[in-house]
Amino acid sequence: EPEVTQTPSHQVTQMGQEVxxxxxxxSNHLYFYWYRQILGxxxxxxxxxxxxxxxxxxxxxxxxxxxxxxxxxxxxLKIRSTKLEDSAMYFCASRWDRENQxxxxxxxxxxxxx
Amino acid sequence: AQSVTQLGSHVSVSEGALVxxxxxxxxxxxPYLFWYVQYPNQGLQLLLKYTTGAxxxxxxxxxxxxxxxxxxxxxxxxxxxxxxxxxxxFCAVSDRSNQGGKLIFGQGTExxxxx
Numbered sequence: 717e718p719e720v721t722q723t724p725s726h727q728v729t730q731m732g733q734e735v736x737x738x739x740x741x742x743s744n745h746l747y748f749y750w751y752r753q754i755l756g757x758x759x760x761x762x763x764x765x766x767x768x769x770x771x772x773x774x775x776x777x778x779x780x781x782x783x784x785x786x787x788x789x790x791x792x793l794k795i796r797s798t799k800l801e802d803s804a805m806y807f808c809a810s811r812w813d814r815e816n817q818x819x820x821x822x823x824x825x826x827x828x829x830x
Numbered sequence: 831a832q833s834v835t836q837l838g839s840h841v842s843v844s845e846g847a848l849v850x851x852x853x854x855x856x857x858x859x860x861p862y863l864f865w866y867v868q869y870p871n872q873g874l875q876l877l878l879k880y881t882t883g884a885x886x887x888x889x890x891x892x893x894x895x896x897x898x899x900x901x902x903x904x905x906x907x908x909x910x911x912x913x914x915x916x917x918x919x920f921c922a923v924s925d926r927s928n929q930g931g932k933l934i935f936g937q938g939t940e941x942x943x944x945x
Contacts (some may be wrong), residue, residue, distance in 0.1 A: 720873070747931060759874070759920060759935040771930040807873060815924065815931045816862050816881035821874040 718742045722808050722822035729798055730830055737793045737825045739808030747811040748791045749819060750783065752776070752804040759807065765791065795827075803829045832857050836921050836936035844944050849893075849908040851939045853921030856902065861923040863904040864933070865895055868918045877919075880904060891915070916943045 721740045729735045741748050750762040763773045765783055782794045791810075795802055805826050809819040837852040855861060862881050866874040878889025885897040891914075895906045904921060921936040 722873075749932065751933070758937045759922075759933075761932045761934065764930040764932055766930065772928075772932055774932075809874075809933075811931060815926070815929050816879075818864055818876045818879050819931070819933060820876070821866070823871075823873040 718820075720808055720810055720820050720822035722806075722825050724825060725823065726826045726828070728828045728830065731800055732797050735795050735798055735827065737795075737806050737808075737827070739791045739793075739822055740789050741791055741808065741810030742820055743789070744812065745810035745820070746813050747771075747819075748783075748785070749809040749811070750793045751807045751809065751821075753807065753824075754801075754804045762793070762806075798827075798829045800829050803827060832861065832923060832925060832934050834921055834923055834934055834936035836919075836939050838939055839937060840940045840942065842942040842944060843911045845913055846910050849906070849911045849915065849941065851906040851919050851921075851941065853895075853904045853906065853936055854902050855904065855921075855923050857923075857925070859926065860897070860899055860902075861925050862931075863895075863897060864922045864924070865889065865893070865904075865906050866920045866922060867891075868920065868938075870917075874920065877906070911941075911943045913943050913945065916941055 748765040753759045764771045805824045807824045808822045811819045833856040865877040880897045888894045922933040
């Protein structure tokens with residue numbers, strides 16, 4: 717069964733550094749998402765992406781964050797200047813066209829900011 | 831704003847016992863409803879979904895959930911728990927009017943299964 721893949725599984729970065737989290741969504745999916753889960757808290761929506769542009773973003777997704785689909789397969793989340801509070805598990809998800817279809821999640825990238 | 835409440839952050843059952851995990855949503859218009867399971871160090875795996883039609887939906891691993899509009903609920907059940915069911919379970923909703931389909935999650939319920 718096709719799956720969403722995320723790399724790396726664990727990223728350790730110094731505060732203030734830039735980090736790029738990578739995702740390969742399922743190939744025929746059209747909607748792409750990033751979520752994060754701070755340890756002990758609920759999974760939170762960050763951003764959705766469709767037709768090569770952001771379709772919705774949350775309050776968390778400020779100017780420090782950006783997303784990109786640089787080619788036909790990858791979907792990336794960039795954090796420009798990381799803060800301690802960015803430490804979390806980041807999940808990528810993708811979905812087929814129809815809104816009643818479920819999102820398929822990757823295994824996540826654990827981001828640790830030192 | 832839409833919200834999702836899962837009663838009980840931790841539920842413990844004996845192997846073979848009934849599993850009941852509760853989920854309530856807040857919107858007056860029923861959203862699309864999902865249950866996901868997360869095993870340690872893994873991503874979120876879809877258990878089941880309700881979008882339309884029959885209100886009792888069956889999912890993987892013997893789980894099922896019933897949508898009750900009058901109670902704004904979508905509780906997850908399994909008649910007989912197995913040790914392998916130990917995991918974290920998340921209820922999530924998506925507004926029907928939002929084509930982008932972002933998911934709003936509950937806090938999660940950690941299920942423990944005792945031998």
